[in-house]
Amino acid sequence: MFDLSGKRALVTGASGGIGGAIAKALAAQGAEVALSGTRVDKLEKVAGEISGKTHVLPCNLSDLAQVDELVPQAVEAMQGLDILVNNAGMTRDNIFMRMKDEEWDEVLAVNLTAAFHLSRAVLRTMMKQKFGRIIGISSVVGVVGNAGQGNYAATKAGLIGMSKALAQEVASRNITVNTIAPGFIASAMTDELNEKQRDAIMNQIPAARLGTAEEVAACAVFLASDAAAYVTGHTLNVNGGMVMI
Amino acid sequence: MSEVEDRVRKIVVEHLNVEADKVTEKASFIDDLGADSLDQVELVMAFEEEFSVEIPDDAAETIQTFGDAVSFLKKATA
Numbered sequence: 001m002f003d004l005s006g007k008r009a010l011v012t013g014a015s016g017g018i019g020g021a022i023a024k025a026l027a028a029q030g031a032e033v034a035l036s037g038t039r040v041d042k043l044e045k046v047a048g049e050i051s052g053k054t055h056v057l058p059c060n061l062s063d064l065a066q067v068d069e070l071v072p073q074a075v076e077a078m079q080g081l082d083i084l085v086n087n088a089g090m091t092r093d094n095i096f097m098r099m100k101d102e103e104w105d106e107v108l109a110v111n112l113t114a115a116f117h118l119s120r121a122v123l124r125t126m127m128k129q130k131f132g133r134i135i136g137i138s139s140v141v142g143v144v145g146n147a148g149q150g151n152y153a154a155t156k157a158g159l160i161g162m163s164k165a166l167a168q169e170v171a172s173r174n175i176t177v178n179t180i181a182p183g184f185i186a187s188a189m190t191d192e193l194n195e196k197q198r199d200a201i202m203n204q205i206p207a208a209r210l211g212t213a214e215e216v217a218a219c220a221v222f223l224a225s226d227a228a229a230y231v232t233g234h235t236l237n238v239n240g241g242m243v244m245i
Numbered sequence: 246m247s248e249v250e251d252r253v254r255k256i257v258v259e260h261l262n263v264e265a266d267k268v269t270e271k272a273s274f275i276d277d278l279g280a281d282s283l284d285q286v287e288l289v290m291a292f293e294e295e296f297s298v299e300i301p302d303d304a305a306e307t308i309q310t311f312g313d314a315v316s317f318l319k320k321a322t323a
Binding site: 124127128169170172173 | 283286287290
């Protein structure tokens with residue numbers, strides 16, 4: 001039902017937990033996948049765990065010159081591009097009154113501006129093909145905010161607004177643009193939480209557990225598939241019931 | 246009628262689903278032929294492909310009518 005044979009995908013932040021899981025899940029459905037990120041050894045590792053066709057395309061998303069090379073590289077490597085997953089993200093947490101310009105700018109550049117550049121770059125190919133799937137990985141924080149993450153929350157909410165605008169522009173061209181807003185997903189970051197922090201989080205989650213990267217990846221597979229052709233401008237909340245809107 | 250005109254007209258007719266006789270020299274893609282701004286981008290992409298030229302964004306913005314397209318492409322391919 002969610003077959004992606006013959007489809008070509010580019011996943012940013014593919015060395016991370018969620019990005020790697022998305023790359024693997026798309027590949028498992030038959031997609032050819034280009035993995036992008038800054039940590040080449042980790043990208044190679046993810047690529048090694050995928051039996052289908054993969055390409056490792058290192059890219060530092062805070063450098064716009066590199067960002068603008070990425071889509072042409074992916075299109076050349078795969079002879080086209082059907083699915084773009086803007087997954088890469090970073091945090092530089094600080095309370096508003098202490099937040100430095102650099103902390104704001106850096107997070108905006110990687111999380112939002114790079115996603116804008118990459119989405120703009122894939123449109124030409126997708127319009128010609130009359131098919132495309134653009135998926136942005138937002139966050140529950142972009143939906144409800146989070147103290148100490150003004151910059152991060154702005155980018156994650158920004159992705160949602162950007163996707164809705166773009167979705168309206170290109171819907172008639174068979175290109176869908178959606179976002180996924182994960183809640184607390186088990187990762188290296190959540191492993192570091194102490195018991196008290198963990199309990200506080202669990203109290204907010206009706207499912208009473210953290211989500212898995214695979215559960216986020218499954219949503220990306222759905223949105224990338226033909227089955228989701230009529231879903232666009234949507235934000236899929238994957239948060240164990242933490243926020244229901 | 247020049248060969249360039251014929252090729253441009255064919256693209257416009259196909260992309261915008263209009264009658265060939267509506268595609269006159271002064272016909273504006275948006276005002277007369279029902280194109281939206283995205284159609285205009287697609288037309289430019291189709292011209293680029295058909296004539297193997299690159300049309301930069303600032304030049305693309307000057308191509309508002311069928312006549313604009315023909316004269317631009319005549320120059321570009323001369």
